[in-house]
Amino acid sequence: MIWLRWSWRDLRARWVQVVAIAIVIAVGTGLFSGLRSMNVWRGLSNDASYEAANTFDLRVSLSSGSFAERGALLDALDEVASAYVSVAEERLVLPTQVSVESADGAILVPGRLVGVDLDDGGPHVNSLHPALGRNLEQDDAGLDLVALEHNFARFYDLPAEGGASLSGEIPVSYVGQVLSPEYFFVISPEGGLLAQANFAAVFTSMETAQRLSSMGGRVNDLLIRLSPGSDEDAVAATLSARFEGFGGTVTRRMDDPSIRLMIEDVEGDQQFNTVLAIAIFGGAVFAAFNLTSRIVDTQRREIGVAMALGVPPARVALRPLLFSAQVALLGVVFGIGMGMVIAQALGAYLEGFLPLPEWRTPFQLGVFSVAAAVGFFAPFLAAALPVWSGVRTAPVDAIRTGHLAARSGGMPWLLAKLRLPGKTVMQIPLRSVARAPRRTLLTGLGVGVIVAVMVTMFGILDSFVDMLDRIEAETVGGAPDRVEVSFDSFYEERSPIVRSVVEADAAADAETGIRLGGSIASGEAEFPILLQLTDLSSALWSPSAVEGELGAARPGMVISETAADELGVGVGDVATLRHPSTSGAGMFELRDTPLPIIGIHPHPMRTNVYVDIRHREALGLDGLANFVQARPADGATVDDLKRQVFGLPGVGSVQRSTASSDVVRDQFDQYTGILTFIVAVVIALALLIAYNTASINMDERRREYATMFAYGLSVRRALGMAMIESAILGALSTILGLGGGYLMLRWVVDALLPRTFPGMGVEIVLNPTALALVVAVGVLSVAAAPALTVRRLVKMDVPSTLRVME
Amino acid sequence: MARAAIELNGVTKSYEVGAVTVTALHAVDLTIAEGEFVVVLGPSGSGKTTLLNMVGALDIPTEGTVHVAGRDITESSRGELFEFRRQSVSFIFQSFNLFPGLTALENVQFGADVAGRRGGADARDVLASVGLGDRVGHFPHELSGGEQQRVAIARALATGNPVLLADEPTGELDFTTGAQVLELLQAQSKAGKTALVVTHNREISRIADRVLQLSGGRIVSDGPPPGGRADISALSW
Structure with missing residues (x-):
């Protein structure tokens, strides 16, 4: 009983730190189970929705x-x-x-x-x-x-x-x-x-x-x-x-591109969410482990005393393990609440983001239990290490006080020969960091993982926004009001149907073009494209070139940088276009046309391939058109143009040229909601870890601070030193986090995205604001965390602290 | 007669321990002259350390006034007390309290840096003066107890402050090492610094200029060592 009471007193004495560690475990557990549950929910909801809609197993479509x-x-x-x-x-x-x-x-x-x-x-x-x-x-x-x-x-x-x-x-x-x-x-x-x-x-x-x-x-x-x-x-x-x-074609449910993508998207997301969940949870567990270990480590001498008194090691271990059990239990209890709150938030987000007839977001006890079990055992493991070290110490060493008890270890020798600028007062923080490399590394990794997750999240957001901006910039060109009119079929360029659009009162600078699906191949590489024949020297709009020269001097195509990379070709190389071509009597057949690449355009999607309209006969599409691009005539608006043209025969659609990128941006804007939520939770986690690290640091250094106070160093300066030490730790963590985050982001962009969304030219971007926020959380918040413990410095009983023997 | 370095007038210090009021010092009056080497003796709980803390401005009296180095520290603000500790007193602790991350030289330099006194002695010289000129680059855990305490004394000396306050400075040391430490303190006293040493070791008091005996928070005797002042070589414990 005495051990239980004793450990309970340990808990009460450090209840703020204990609660903070429990919350760290809880947030990690909650976010892990929430993120992992999302894929289960989507799978369940897909199944339930397709079932509720009595979705076809087989379909017969007539040609x-x-x-x-x-x-x-x-x-x-x-x-x-x-x-x-x-x-x-x-x-x-x-x-x-x-x-x-x-x-x-x-x-x-x-x-x-x-x-x-x-x-x-x-x-x-x-x-x-x-x-x-x-x-x-x-x-x-x-x-x-x-x-x-x-x-x-x-x-x-x-x-x-x-x-x-x-x-x-x-x-x-x-x-x-x-x-x-x-x-x-x-x-x-x-x-x-x-x-x-x-x-x-x-x-x-x-x-x-x-x-x-x-x-x-x-x-x-x-x-x-x-x-x-x-x-x-x-x-x-x-x-x-x-x-x-x-003339019927039989297809299965999974042949439907929408259904297939719904299922595959879950699988793609699952990989990403799993990595994210493991990273965040790992960071939280790591932090909880580190912090608990440091708390238990302060009992090292008492463990030695117990050993000296002949207490069996198993019983010696009881008190720290009971303390850990209380931390772990509190973490699990908080975790259940946190898990439910996070699950609720993520579930609600999913339902809003992706409307389905049936949404199933049951609490995933299995997923939660795994996380809770890891979160529960982490503090035990954290306690076990210092206990193990404590019971292996010879009792005579453990109970010794005075100079022989002076311990340093670590790597202060690293800095011993180094002549550092400034007074010794200012050198203490750096030397303290070097004095405890294990603690420094563990703390750095704990905060670093959180920073890495933030870098990944922000990187994904910024990289996508950058891609959308590039799509928009390339699509808009110098004509923000450009309107694209698609016909419901191919027509002769000189036909009344096409001319009626080109000559519409509300249209100006109208140009005809052809847009059709096909594929491009070079060597073993081949993928589908959207081939667009347009005037490459158009005054209204034409793709821009980052390499090569656009023009109609010779037949050739302009492909995206992404396509060039995937095909392994450059300007001057030849690739093969597979595209529909007229075979007489209004019929079309697929045809392979080798064409040189005359330019590379910066549109991020690999699908966009351009050929000058003047070379359409080289593709067997002579005299045809199926779309017109134009701008509103002076005095007319985009809506005027749309209304006038839409009523004309043969017109399939009339849209502002940016309509496609708008929908992607809209979808992405919705997706940013979940990323922002995760980032917010991760920042809260980082702050909690920073506070607890600072708090435990303060406990560990209390005698040093008392000595400083005895020598007249003010609380402000002592706090400043603590903040500098934390800033160094934060900077190390941030460097680790930036490196880890970059690798994670690289994996997402290079490996995960191409599998889920092939052909998107996403480039890694982390804008200065995001970087500043990462640094602010990683360095500044960690550096500022000791300020939260200032009360303990101010209230410190200096004489008593100075007389404590260790 | 030399000026008073330390002056306590009617100093009482009481603590509330639960519902009980414990008085550690009872209306203590005390004057210590500049350059005096004073040893405070007394059993545990007699108020020795409380007295030292009052002089060092680590604690404030419940009643009475404390003047040290010409300053009334009982009326000082918190900031002024910090400044007082930087400029007027230096502590030497029983358990040394060296900074484990700093070398011997850096620990000494710390004292000088904190005091910020211009034209003060070089830390290296101060360390050499306590016989540790060859240990400058060693960390505390690489030094013996006596060496650590000598570093602590050097740190206190490097401040250049006029009053040295030592709390059981030989408490963790063997006789020989303790004697070396006392020799250093005595030398500082002879050089004009005021030294107030708290100990329960009666033998140490034999080398003092003056011995204060505390009991139950009161000074029960005050005067030269009984039997006269002895040389350090005559000590044994």
Whole structure:
């Protein structure tokens, strides 16, 4: 009992430090379990959402322009696979243009009209989940009522219900905003990620879709849910054969790019979150270990005395271990609270960031338990080391007082021969740091890990912002009001459809161009691109060149620095473009065209490849155009231009040139919320560690301070020395942290991002403000931490402290 | 007669220990002249260290006044007390209290730096004067107890302050080493510094100019050593 009471007194005597250590453990545990839980939550929520939406297992899509009579696809399915099908529904899916008025002006984007069966609360496969307003109902069938895809509507802050118009200026009313599994993560038909600013899916009843598109009684899409236990591969093979005659292609759920990315994104995030969680938690555990160890170390002499009195080592160890147990227990108790608070905050953030029909954010007891167990045992280990060292010390040494007890160790010899400037008073801090290298290193690592996490977080933020800025700078060029008009197909450049846009009253400096998907290859490397044929010497806008010269003197292409790096090519080298090319009678075929690289542009995305429009015949696209870029004529606004052009036949979309980068920035701005939250918690952790380090330092040095006071050194100067010592520690920690953070950031940028988002030319950037904040936390806050212990200096009982024998 | 270096008038010091008031010093009157070597004797709890702390401005009396080196430290502000300790008194502790991160020379230099006295003795010379000229680069843990205490004395001397206050300076030392330390203190007294040494070792008092005997917080005797002042070589313990 005496040991328990004694350890309890130890705890009470140092309750502030103990609570601070417990909070350090708790914050580390909470953040670790929160970050690790995010991936579990996303996985659970994805599964639950796809299940709640009764997402298709197999899909049969008829080729563009092919249709079947309503019911024909279901009949065909019944013929070959009825035993394996749980439910199946036909749809009519057609490209369209969507126009909606928002508070910021007219929104005119390409989209998809999806006609679904509303009978009996349908659709029953890929069901719609109302996010705002109401869902479509059976009574809406045949009416000009639609539901807007929520991500699109949310990007533009559209109200729950309102008016819209579809291709051909067909007015409709939208009754709500819905979530659909194909658009949980919006990808445009061209493969553009985060396409909610540029692409709008519109859902309506089958009857309405057929009427609005003049496709009465026709369908072109079949969604199938298989019965449990069905062999998906076998059914898919059967369906492929059966629907060949319809021009149908069978795809699986994971073939859907949106669904695949949702799943893969979780895996990519998991790696990042795990590394982040381990780093933060490791830093916290390390700090708790170090601080507990130092507290227990002060009992070293008492351990020796107990040994001298014949107390068995196991019992000697009891008091420090009981002290550690109390710290650990407090850490776990706080950790549960902290874990729940952090889990709540992260869960709420996720739900806001990524709207899903079902969000599952249960407290992850397993993840938390692992962290809590490590957090619980760290103080024990921390106590074990000084105890182990204490019980191995000969009792005669342990109880000795006086000169033989004077201990130094460490590496003061490092500085002994070094002639340092300034008075000895000012040299004491540096010498104190050198005197205890183990303590210095452990403290440095503890704070350094936290600094490293901050560097990584800020680095990710700044590097992304830098990339977005570069995208924006390159996209805007000298024409901030540039508008891009996309046609719904290829047209002859001289056709009335193209000319009507080029010659629109509200347009000025209009130029035609071609934009199409393809790929680029050199050697073994190949990746998809967005090929754009435009006037490379345009007065309105053309890509800039960081290498080579742009012009139409000879056929060639301009690729990004990222693409050049990945292909291993430079200006003058030849790469092969694989692109659609006319094969007569309005048909297209893929063709390989080797072209020299004439320039490198600074756009960070590897996908953007440019060829001068004057060389389109070299690509088999002579005389064609599918987009126009222009600026508003004098006296006209961007909205004027958009409104005038959108109503013209053949126009698929009209957008400001920066629309794509805007959506990426918008998504990133939302993501910064979580990074900022983590940084805030990490800063709090750093401050806690700094305070506790300073507090324990103060205890360890109390006799030295008392001696200084006896010699008339003022509290202010003594505090100044403590702050200088802390600043040195902080600087060492920050240097370690900056190095570690850079390596972590390098890994994120070089290894992790390319796997999750291939082809993004992210360059590591840490802006001066972020660097200043890191240094402020790493050096200044650590340096300033002793100020929090000033009361103990002022209240120090100097005579008693001086008489303490060690 | 020499001027008073230390003057206590009706100094009482009481502490509250729980509900009990403990009086460590009872209305002590004391005057010590400049250059005097005074030893304060007394059993544990007699008030010796409290007296020393009063003189060194580490503690303030509950009643009475303390004048040291011509200054009334009972009326001084906190800042003035710090300044007083820098300029007027120097401590020598039983357990040395050297800075473990500083070499012997740097510990001595610390004293000089803190006092900031212009034209003061060179730290190296002071260290040599206590017989440690060949130990300048050694750290405290590399020195014997006697050497550590001599460094502590050198540190006190390097301040150039007129009053030396020593609390059991030989308490942790063997006889020979203790004698060396006393010799140093005596030499300082002869050089004009006032030395106030607190000890429970009656033998040490034999070399003092004057011996104060404390008991229960009161001075019960004050005068030259009984049997007259002895030479250090005559001591034994």
